[in-house]
Amino acid sequence: MLAPDVSIKDIWNILNDNKSYAETILNSLDHCIREHGNARVRIGRDGNGKYPSYRVVYDIHASDGTKTECVFNSYIDSGKPFPKDFAFVVPGDWSTFHTTTAQLEELLAVEIQKRRNRALGKKT
DSSP states (O other), X not given: OOOTTOOHHHHTTTSTTXXXXXXXXXXXXXXXXXXXXXXXXXXXXXXXXXXXXXXXXXXXXXXXXXXXXXXXXXXXXXXXXXXXXXXXXXXXXXXXXXXXXXXXXXXXXXXXXXXXXXXXXXXO
């Protein structure tokens, strides 16, 4: 089982296909943002980090300034949604750390640049 606060960045080099995984999550985040205006992702802690499931969440902001985190959906690593009843499993199954769209886009851009630099023989 992965650490309680594991992030996508923590397992980047363990993921089976990290670029595809990140792009799949970005697509899911975009769907949530279109519907709710915001989104973050938490990854599943089961397994070794090669194919983690993920959960997209969003916040509802109340007029008194409080916010409530809501589940948009949970997905297997390929982006296929789990049945809706699975989206609400015990909180301990999901990382306590969340990644935003901007953080994931930045991670993807940095990693792509590192690959390009290695291909060109540059130090990373």
